[in-house]
Amino acid sequence: MSADLRSRYLSLELKNPIVAAASPLTKSLDSLKRLEDAGVAAVVLPSLFEEQIEHEEMATHNLMLSGAELSPEARGFFPEMQNYNTGPDNYLKLIGEAKRALAVPVIPSLNGYTPGGWTHIAKQFEQAGADAIELNIYFLATDLEHTSTEIEKRYIDLVASVRSMVSIPVAVKVSPYFSAMANMAARLVAAGAAGLVLFNRFLQPDILLDELEVAPHLMLSTSDELRLALRWIAILRGRIQASLAATGGAHTAADVLKLLLAGADCVMVASSLLRKGPNHIATLVSGVENWMTEREYASVEQMKGSLSQLSCPDPAAFERANYMKALTSYSGDPV
Ligand SMILES: Cc1cc2nc3c(=O)[nH]c(=O)nc-3n(C[C@H](O)[C@H](O)[C@H](O)COP(=O)(O)O)c2cc1C
Numbered sequence: 557m558s559a560d561l562r563s564r565y566l567s568l569e570l571k572n573p574i575v576a577a578a579s580p581l582t583k584s585l586d587s588l589k590r591l592e593d594a595g596v597a598a599v600v601l602p603s604l605f606e607e608q609i610e611h612e613e614m615a616t617h618n619l620m621l622s623g624a625e626l627s628p629e630a631r632g633f634f635p636e637m638q639n640y641n642t643g644p645d646n647y648l649k650l651i652g653e654a655k656r657a658l659a660v661p662v663i664p665s666l667n668g669y670t671p672g673g674w675t676h677i678a679k680q681f682e683q684a685g686a687d688a689i690e691l692n693i694y695f696l697a698t699d700l701e702h703t704s705t706e707i708e709k710r711y712i713d714l715v716a717s718v719r720s721m722v723s724i725p726v727a728v729k730v731s732p733y734f735s736a737m738a739n740m741a742a743r744l745v746a747a748g749a750a751g752l753v754l755f756n757r758f759l760q761p762d763i764l765l766d767e768l769e770v771a772p773h774l775m776l777s778t779s780d781e782l783r784l785a786l787r788w789i790a791i792l793r794g795r796i797q798a799s800l801a802a803t804g805g806a807h808t809a810a811d812v813l814k815l816l817l818a819g820a821d822c823v824m825v826a827s828s829l830l831r832k833g834p835n836h837i838a839t840l841v842s843g844v845e846n847w848m849t850e851r852e853y854a855s856v857e858q859m860k861g862s863l864s865q866l867s868c869p870d871p872a873a874f875e876r877a878n879y880m881k882a883l884t885s886y887s888g889d890p891v
Pocket of ligand 1: 577578579580601602603665667692729755756757774775776777778803804805806824825826827828830
């Protein structure tokens, strides 16, 4: 008998644990349909950014003022905003179209960092048919005056603000760079996160030696990256009342299986699909299914978290004790 691949994520029942992460592959209806045809269980749309929402609101405000209070100098200052057409309207349209065209859950994503008025857009996501919302908080604390207490409060307030706008579940995608990750995870859940998406991948700038320029450098991931999410999902599984999604470094069925065993409710993939195309979803799903059948796992629900820190025979493997052991037992890679 084939294994039951269904998995609960947020309050959604996914037909399997593979979700398309926010990426250019989820930004058009055509490619969303291809992902669904390949067997994806849910899709996360690329983020709508706080700046896009605020731009549109300023542009509307500007139009209302034009001719009246607005000076010619000020009018000249805003033209690019009036032409700004990639804002919320197109995004809301995509949510509606995706909902009508797809049977799988559609999860739009909001990217922001200030708990301001822009979060009202979450309500419109819900009205457009979103099954859940992913709140992607991307904030780099570069100000020497900002303390970690202030930054953490900003995250909590932002989650509470988005949560208060909607009745659909809100998942929060965060970075791994907190001093007290476990405590932060618990507080995000207390503030209303129904799920955590671990982790956001910060883009690291690079220096181009030939041009002597600093360039933003978007590199696709490799499987090596997956162990960051693996550790934290294993640690948090069963200790917080929230769904857990893994993102970052899942490329093969083996990667997906490891994250499920650690305790992920679903595994989100972007880089592997950008490299191999939407059909790679089918390879991942069948790879997971075959392994489970060989190992006689009846269902993903049964398998999920069976090697989490709470269930695993060696809980120290996820903590400092393992660090000491790993360093002292290194015997050198064959060169
Ligand atoms: C080209 C590109 C665009 C992305 N755009 C978004 C985005 O709009 N919002 C978001 O939350 N994550 C975005 N991501 C991050 C992915 O959703 C994913 O979390 C990350 O790439 C790690 O997964 P991977 O190792 O499977 O690529 C993007 C990633 C790539 C490569």
